[in-house]
Amino acid sequence: MIIKENYLYNISLVLIFALFFVSGLYFSKADTFSVPEEQHYENASKQINVNMYKKADSFRIDNLEVVVVDFHYSQNYNEWKDKSFNGCVLSFKNKPLGYFGAPGNLSITNCEDYIDDNGNPIGDCTEQTEGELTVQLPYFPNGKYADIYDPAGKKVLTIDLSSKATCNENDKCDQPIEDSENCPQDCKKNEPVINIQSTNLTPVSADQSVADGSTEKKIGFSPIIIIAIILVLGLSGGIGYYVYRRNKDGK
Numbered sequence: 359m360i361i362k363e364n365y366l367y368n369i370s371l372v373l374i375f376a377l378f379f380v381s382g383l384y385f386s387k388a389d390t391f392s393v394p395e396e397q398h399y400e401n402a403s404k405q406i407n408v409n410m411y412k413k414a415d416s417f418r419i420d421n422l423e424v425v426v427v428d429f430h431y432s433q434n435y436n437e438w439k440d441k442s443f444n445g446c447v448l449s450f451k452n453k454p455l456g457y458f459g460a461p462g463n464l465s466i467t468n469c470e471d472y473i474d475d476n477g478n479p480i481g482d483c484t485e486q487t488e489g490e491l492t493v494q495l496p497y498f499p500n501g502k503y504a505d506i507y508d509p510a511g512k513k514v515l516t517i518d519l520s521s522k523a524t525c526n527e528n529d530k531c532d533q534p535i536e537d538s539e540n541c542p543q544d545c546k547k548n549e550p551v552i553n554i555q556s557t558n559l560t561p562v563s564a565d566q567s568v569a570d571g572s573t574e575k576k577i578g579f580s581p582i583i584i585i586a587i588i589l590v591l592g593l594s595g596g597i598g599y600y601v602y603r604r605n606k607d608g609k
Contacts (some may be wrong), residue, residue, distance in 0.1 A: 398433065400456065402496035405429035408504075412466055413488045417515050424497055431456035431496040435500050438509070447498055447508040447519070448481055450527040455498045460506055464514070466491055493517075499540045500525040 407423040435457040438444035439548075443460035451523045466489040471481035495504055501523055506515040525541030526532065 359429070368402055399430045400433065402429045402431060402456065402498065404497035405494050406497050406501075406519065406522060407493065409490050410493065410495040411489070412464070412491045415514075416492075417464075420518060422517075422519065424522055427495040429458075429494070431458045433457065435507075439511070440509050442509055443506060443514075444509075445493075445504050447495060447501045447504045449500045450502045450520075450523070450525075456496050456503055458495050463508075464491065464493070464506065477568060497522070499523060500527050500543060502526075 361569035371490060403426070405425050405427055407425055409420045409423065410418060411418045413491065433454075433456065435444050437458050438457075443463045445456045445460055446457050449455055458529050466486040467483050468483060468489075469483040471479065474480050493506070495517075501519045503519050504517040505513050506517070508511050520526075525536055525543060527541075527543050529544060531537070531541070533545070536545050
């Protein structure tokens with residue numbers, strides 16, 4: 359019986375040591391990953407193609423086109439700061455929704471490739487002061503407008519996106535355009551219908567009605583936490599069994 363008691367005692371010590379060891383690994387890992395990444399991208403399931411006409415430093419917006427394609431954006435503009443043109447989509451409540459780059463720095467370039475007299479391929483690109491231009495940016499159901507900035511942070515253009523929005527964030531569920539899928543900010547389940555004649559929303563086709571582009575976060579238990587719980591339960595069971603046998607043998 360003394361051998362069994364010593365065995366259980368040693369097992370208990372091993373479990374206690376293992377619990378502290380695993381806990382130390384978990385918290386050290388948590389400290390390691392608490393350092394933010396230099397650039398983190400999120401994904402929007404649709405993008406808006408802004409077709410415009412540029413003349414010198416002025417822009418004329420011709421049309422907006424919503425396209426079903428993944429678009430990666432960021433929650434900050436560090437990647438483009440002091441480097442290139444960039445933009446930010448803002449909500450009806452003036453909240454930044456996502457930052458994106460503007461390739462080509464809003465310039466119009468004409469490139470020509472041809473063969474010279476000796477049969478060698480040559481080409482050249484020249485920048486134009488006038489012409490058509492397309493800017494692509496992430497689509498958000500509650501995106502009201504987008505601001506475009508130069509590398510120094512000076513705003514050069516504002517694009518009105520309200521005609522493509524399906525969520526005006528007015529704290530009213532303007533059905534049938536708004537619902538709990540494309541406008542969870544305004545609509546809850548079993549929300550009563552509200553007349554939309556006084557709103558600024560424009561009905562869009564079914565393929566343009568999208569859910570909120572924010573990344574869905576799922577709550578789950580870490581494997582390390584599960585292991586720690588198992589160790590605690592095992593330790594408790596071992597000690598309980600040890601006490602039970604000792605009391606039983608003492609009678």
